[in-house]
Amino acid sequence: MTGRPDFRVEIYQNEYLSSGARQVNAILTVTAEGPGPAQPEAAQAAAVVLIVDCSTSMNYPREKIRAAIQATSVAIDTLRDGTEFAVIAGTNQVRLAFPTDGTMAIADAAGRAAAKRAVFNLDADGGTAIGSWLLAANRLLVTRTGIRHAILLTDGRNQHEEPAALASAVAACQGRFVCDCRGVGTDWNVDELRGIASALLGSVDIVADPIGLEADFRAMTAAAMGKSVADVALRLWTPQGATVRFVKQVAPTVVDLTDRRIATGPQNSDYPTGSWGAESRDYHVCVEVNPGQTGDVMLAARASLVFSDADGQPEVLAQGLVKAVWTDDEALSTRISAEVAHYTGQAELAQVIQEGMAARRDGDLDRATSRLGRALALARQTGNTETEGLLAKVVEIDDPMTGTVRLKSKVSTADAMTLDTRSTKTSRVRKG
Amino acid sequence: MTQATCRSCGAEIGPTDRFCEVCGLRQPTEDDRTERDLGPAAAGVTDRGKRHPRNEDAFALRIVDGRAVVAVVCDGVSTSDRPDQAARLACAAALDTLVEALGADTDPGTATGTAIGAASKAVIALADPAVVVERAPACTYVSAVATEDTVVVGWLGDSRAAWLAADATSSSAWLTTDDSWALEMVTSGQLGYAEAEADPRAHALTGWLGADAGEQESTARLVTVRPTGPGVLLLCSDGLWNYRSGPDELAGMIMPDAPQDPLLAAKTLVQFALDSGGQDNITAAVIPFPPLLSLVRKETS
Numbered sequence: 001m002t003g004r005p006d007f008r009v010e011i012y013q014n015e016y017l018s019s020g021a022r023q024v025n026a027i028l029t030v031t032a033e034g035p036g037p038a039q040p041e042a043a044q045a046a047a048v049v050l051i052v053d054c055s056t057s058m059n060y061p062r063e064k065i066r067a068a069i070q071a072t073s074v075a076i077d078t079l080r081d082g083t084e085f086a087v088i089a090g091t092n093q094v095r096l097a098f099p100t101d102g103t104m105a106i107a108d109a110a111g112r113a114a115a116k117r118a119v120f121n122l123d124a125d126g127g128t129a130i131g132s133w134l135l136a137a138n139r140l141l142v143t144r145t146g147i148r149h150a151i152l153l154t155d156g157r158n159q160h161e162e163p164a165a166l167a168s169a170v171a172a173c174q175g176r177f178v179c180d181c182r183g184v185g186t187d188w189n190v191d192e193l194r195g196i197a198s199a200l201l202g203s204v205d206i207v208a209d210p211i212g213l214e215a216d217f218r219a220m221t222a223a224a225m226g227k228s229v230a231d232v233a234l235r236l237w238t239p240q241g242a243t244v245r246f247v248k249q250v251a252p253t254v255v256d257l258t259d260r261r262i263a264t265g266p267q268n269s270d271y272p273t274g275s276w277g278a279e280s281r282d283y284h285v286c287v288e289v290n291p292g293q294t295g296d297v298m299l300a301a302r303a304s305l306v307f308s309d310a311d312g313q314p315e316v317l318a319q320g321l322v323k324a325v326w327t328d329d330e331a332l333s334t335r336i337s338a339e340v341a342h343y344t345g346q347a348e349l350a351q352v353i354q355e356g357m358a359a360r361r362d363g364d365l366d367r368a369t370s371r372l373g374r375a376l377a378l379a380r381q382t383g384n385t386e387t388e389g390l391l392a393k394v395v396e397i398d399d400p401m402t403g404t405v406r407l408k409s410k411v412s413t414a415d416a417m418t419l420d421t422r423s424t425k426t427s428r429v430r431k432g
Numbered sequence: 433m434t435q436a437t438c439r440s441c442g443a444e445i446g447p448t449d450r451f452c453e454v455c456g457l458r459q460p461t462e463d464d465r466t467e468r469d470l471g472p473a474a475a476g477v478t479d480r481g482k483r484h485p486r487n488e489d490a491f492a493l494r495i496v497d498g499r500a501v502v503a504v505v506c507d508g509v510s511t512s513d514r515p516d517q518a519a520r521l522a523c524a525a526a527l528d529t530l531v532e533a534l535g536a537d538t539d540p541g542t543a544t545g546t547a548i549g550a551a552s553k554a555v556i557a558l559a560d561p562a563v564v565v566e567r568a569p570a571c572t573y574v575s576a577v578a579t580e581d582t583v584v585v586g587w588l589g590d591s592r593a594a595w596l597a598a599d600a601t602s603s604s605a606w607l608t609t610d611d612s613w614a615l616e617m618v619t620s621g622q623l624g625y626a627e628a629e630a631d632p633r634a635h636a637l638t639g640w641l642g643a644d645a646g647e648q649e650s651t652a653r654l655v656t657v658r659p660t661g662p663g664v665l666l667l668c669s670d671g672l673w674n675y676r677s678g679p680d681e682l683a684g685m686i687m688p689d690a691p692q693d694p695l696l697a698a699k700t701l702v703q704f705a706l707d708s709g710g711q712d713n714i715t716a717a718v719i720p721f722p723p724l725l726s727l728v729r730k731e732t733s
């Protein structure tokens with residue numbers, strides 16, 4: 001296949017450790033370049049399932065179901081010619097809205113027209129059982145190779161299904177396809193959608209006003225069409241006796257991949273990263289090694305991006321070396337890696353926002369104030385102006401440097417949910 | 433291809449990687465130790481030592497046929513970026529400049545000044561403008577030009593030159609004074625020697641080559657000596673002199689054979705530093721005096 005992007009890995013770390021130290025931190029910047037949208041024929045085949053919530057609440061107000069129909073139509077128009085696609089209408093039951101026979105259609109003039117007719121007739125009538133929707137998408141995508149993508153729209157909580165059913169459905173879909181999740185309105189559960197998106201390596205966002213759905217679906221579908229290689233994993237080789245403390249994607253959003261580890265050899269683990277277009281992501285890797293002697297240089301991790309075909313041998317796309325060097329020179333071992341420090345701050349920022357908003361919902365106002373205050377200070381220090389702007393809608397700022405804040409008494413639900421949903425969005429470190 | 437085994441865990445090392453595939457430790461490379469032998473004209477040894485992960489010292493030797501024997505030693509500043517490259521580039525630039533200038537009948541003092549300027553430019557050019565200037569690649573410098581009757585030494589930083597007399601009754605001496613915090617305190621009368629040496633800042637450099645020092649040609653320090661008897665000229669990095677500050681003691685380790693066998697002398701001095709702990713990279717370059725001004729072909733018939 002010639003259309004795969006060129007991958008490159010850059011490592012940012014302070015490799016110097018003081019005597020006896022064992023923890024090695026590094027930021028991996030993975031960049032994929034080309035093929036651009038100019039040569040879509042070079043990309044892997046793509047299959048997309050659009051999942052539209054058709055529960056009764058989508059009728060209240062009516063604008064919601066109308067906007068969902070319009071946005072889904074726009075998504076269908078945005079599909080690249082030749083893409084396989086299907087539309088699922090989600091209630092407490094699953095309805096295959098298009099095609100209705102359990103196959104997938106091809107995006108061409110006739111296919112798009114037929115699909116849009118079917119979508120136009122969608123009714124909102126029933127409950128919400130997201131796990132069953134995901135399993136239906138998986139049944140459609142399971143035989144497909146290449147880019148496998150779902151877009152999930154919901155307006156409510158997963159009321160008509162046990163949490164365990166959703167969890168097991170998500171687990172069954174993990175690694176099978178990527179799923180972007182959107183919550184419309186303010187009656188859905190942020191943790192629920194974030195959990196699905198994070199497990200299925202997709203994005204999550206709020207569309208508080210149904211008016212915004214169309215533009216959002218167009219952008220989301222275009223981004224999915226920009227992917228040109230699926231099933232890429234971050235492979236870490238580590239020395240015997242070493243432990244991977246954590247692996248996190250830290251840009252553009254924070255996603256903890258530590259528990260997604262798949263052992264692929266005695267000293268090799270793979271962490272799935274989903275599908276890639278022309279883009280760049282940062283990862284924070286923390287490895288604990290057996291300390292060496294002063295003067296020793298150790299390979300703490302060999303980080304590779306590997307592509308695995310359905311049945312082929314895994315292929316290494318790019319590689320970087322994470323090192324540990326033990327020294328007596330404190331000027332070296334006490335150096336702070338700007339990149340590691342930045343993303344440590346960004347990961348903490350996401351965490352304290354989520355903790356603060358949870359405390360706020362639970363009525364623990366002291367804890368909410370201290371967590372959100374810490375969040376504000378971190379956002380300011382690390383230059384994450386977008387998140388700082390969202391925080392400012394929830395707290396009154398007395399001193400941004402120390403994080404002295406008061407909870408606002410009147411906060412719209414949409415603003416609170418937006419802050420929570422976008423808490424994992426990070427600012428990129430300024431390098432060099 | 434033969435497979436080596438790891439010096440630490442004994443596992444087999446793949447032929448393509450410098451790291452052990454089991455324990456991850458980097459294996460020794462040829463850069464860890466370099467020996468150069470110009471027969472009885474000059475010799476030098478540089479060694480990584482025992483405690484530093486790589487060798488950031490560099491040295492160069494050359495006979496300028498019929499005119500002089502030259503040597504250059506540079507020690508990369510370990511807290512700067514790419515100090516090993518800085519030292520190697522500075523040595524190469526200085527050697528080329530010295531050989532060219534001396535070949536064109538430039539006097540050794542002027543040639544040394546020009547060489548320091550060239551070394552300085554080479555290290556400055558290595559600096560990445562995107563990185564903070566305090567971390568710009570940097571190294572020390574010491575060179576010697578030995579002609580029929582004089583020796584010209586130029587330096588910046590704390591790499592040193594010494595005259596080591598062959599005859600135990602003649603005295604040996606350092607020819608350089610360090611550009612270091614301690615020495616500045618002592619020479620300016622602010623602190624006594626013991627007091628200054630005990631300060632944590634004692635060995636902080638006050639002179640070096642690098643973008644954060646500016647071009648150094650004008651401030652280069654030079655000394656010219658005319659030895660009255662036989663001996664050797666020693667150029668060394670602080671990895672050696674840190675273990676023994678007295679030139680007489682260094683001479684005691686390598687005399688009386690050093691003028692005939694400079695390679696053995698350099699090896700002996702480096703081994704002494706390794707045996708003393710090898711805390712830093714170690715370099716010793718030895719030029720017998722009076723110098724042998726023509727290349728002796730050792731291995732060819």
